[in-house]
Amino acid sequence: MRRVAITGLGVIAGPGRTVSEFWNTLIEGRSAIGPLESVDCSGIRFQNGSEVRGYSHVPYFEDRRADFMDRFAQFAVIAAREAVAHAGIEWSPELRERTAIITGSCVGGQSTEDLGFVEIYKLAHSRVHPLTIPKTMANAGASHISMEFGITGPSFTISTACASAAHAIGQAFWMIRSGIVDLALTGGSEAPFSIGILKAWEAMRVVSPDTCRPFSRDRHGMILGEGAGMLVLEPWDAAVARGARIHAELVGFGMSADACHITQPSAEGAARAMRGALRDAAIEPEQVAYINAHGTATAANDPTETSAIRSVFGAHANKLAISSTKSMHGHALGAAAALEAVAAVLSLREGILPPTANYRMADAECDLDVIPNRARAAQVEFALSNSFAFGGLNAVLAFKKA
Amino acid sequence: MSDELIERVRRVIAASKRIPEEQVTVDSSFEELGIDSMDAVEILFALENEFDISIPDEEVKTVRNVRQMVEGVDRLLTAKSAGTPAVQ
DSSP: OOOEEEEEEEEEETSSHHHHHHHHHTTOOOOEEEEEESSSEEEEEETTEOOOOOOTTTTTTTTHHTTTHHHHHHHHHHHHHHHHHHTTTTHHHHHHEEEEEEOOSSSOOOHHHHHHIIIIIIOOOOOOOTTTHHOOOOTHHHHHHHHHHHSSOEEEEOOGGGHHHHHHHHHHHHHHHSSSSSSEEEEEEEEESSHHHHHHHHHTOOOSSSOTTTTTTTOBBBBOEEEEEEEEEEEHHHHHTOOOOOOOEEEEEEEEEESSOOSSOOOHHHHHHHHHHHHHOOGGGEEEEEEEEEOOOOHHHHHHHHHHHHHHHHHGGGGOOEEHHHHOOOOOGHHHHHHHHHHHHHHHHTEEOBBBBOSSOOOOOGGGGOOOOSSSEEOOOOOEEEEEESSEEEEEEEEOOO | OHHHHHHHHHHHHHHHEEEEEGGTTTOBBBHHHHHOOHHHHHHHHHHHHHHHHOOHHHHHOOBBHHHHHHHHHHHHHHHHHSSSOSOO
8 A cells, every 4th residue: 555645735715815825824813704705694693704815717717617606516626736736747648547536515506596596496497508507506616627727537526514624535545545546635615604604504503793713611513614625646656756746645444324313413423434544544543643623612522523533642632732724714514624734734844823812711522622813833743634414424543754 | 382382383393393282382492302403503593584583693592481482482482562673
C-alpha cells in the first residue's frame, strides 16, 4: 500500500477566498459569521450565516460559462484551481486518465432549484430555465472540475449530508493508497443560501439566532456556511520524486453508521468512526494531539461528541486539544469536512491550532480543552478531523505532520 | 387552560406522534410518550398550524411535558388575541 501525500490545498469560504486568507482569519480567531446578504432573511427566524461576501462570478468565470454553473459548482472549481496551482501539477494525457475527482455535496444547486420553484409555484409561469437540471445536480461540481482540467479518470460525488466531503476525501485517499489512481482532486462544495432551504433549517429549530458557540454552555445551535475546500492527493513517493511541497500526510479514514435515529447523534457511532480511523492509520489513541471537531454547537452534538472522544481516548482525552472551526466558517454542510480538513492540515504544517471562537462559558457536558477563542502554538504529529452527518453516517480522517 | 384547549393539544400530539389519543394526558411527560427532540419539533409545527401561532425557539427549550405545552399555547393564544407578541 502506498503512502498518501497532500500536495495541494484550495479554499473559498466566508473566512477567505484563498487558503492563506482563510487560514489567517482562523488563527486570528475571527468569525466570518454575520448577516446574510445574498438572500432576504426578513421572513426567517435567523439572519446570520458565513457567506462569501460580495461574491460575483466575474473575476473567476466568463459570463457564458457561469450561465451553466450554480454558485456551488463555481466554488468547487475556484477551490480546485487553487489546489492544482499550488500543487504545481503538470498535466499529461496519461496523468489526466489516472486522476480521480471525488467531491462531496449535500444539497447541490439549491439556489437554482429554488428559482425554478419560484417560477412554477409563485409566479405561475409554465416553464423553467432549461439549465435547471444540469445546474442543480450535486455532481455538477465534479463535472465542472473535470472539464476545467481535462481530467478523464474516475469522477463522482458523494452525498452524506454534513459528512459528504469527509467520505469523499476518504474514498480518494483509499484509491490513491491502493493504486487505483495516481492523483486525486477531492473535497466538497456547498452554497445552501436560498429561502427554501433556510426555511427548512428554521423548521428544524437547530439554527442559532446569533452565532455559533461550539462547546459553550450558552450555545444556541448551528450557523450555516457556504464555500468549497479542495485537496490534491498523490502517492508519497511520486510527490517526493517531483519535488512537490507536501503539506501533510493522509494516514487514516474511518466510517460508521449509528443505525439509530435520523437526526439524533450517537456517541457509539461517532466513537466507532474515530476508532476506525486510528486503526486504518495504525496509530494508538495516545499519538493523537489535536482533533478538529464536528462541533456544530447544537444541543445534541457537542455533549455526544465529547462523550465519544472520552470513550475512544480514555484518560488521554484530557491531554487532547480540540477545536471547532465551524465557529468561524459556519457549517458548510457537504463542504464542511473539506474546510475542516484544510484547517487540520494547516494546523500540522504551521504548528498552530485554530481556536473555537465565540466561546463564553464552560459546560460540564463538554469538558474538553476546546482551545477557547485564541489560537495556540503546538507541534502536533497526528490530528483527526471528525464529521458526523444527519442520518447517523460518520466519517473521520487522520492526518500526520509531513 | 380550558378543557377545550387541552383536548385540541392532546389531539395534535396524538396525531403527530401516531399514538392513541387516550394515551396522551395533560400529565404525560414527553419521556413517557417516547417523544424525542425531532418528534417535539414536529408537534410544535402541527400546533403552529392548528392554532395559527408562531412558537419561538426559545419558548420550547424547557418544555418537557404536555402540561407545559398546553400552557405555552395558551400564553401565545392570549398574546395573539391581545394583538401583542408573547415574547420578543
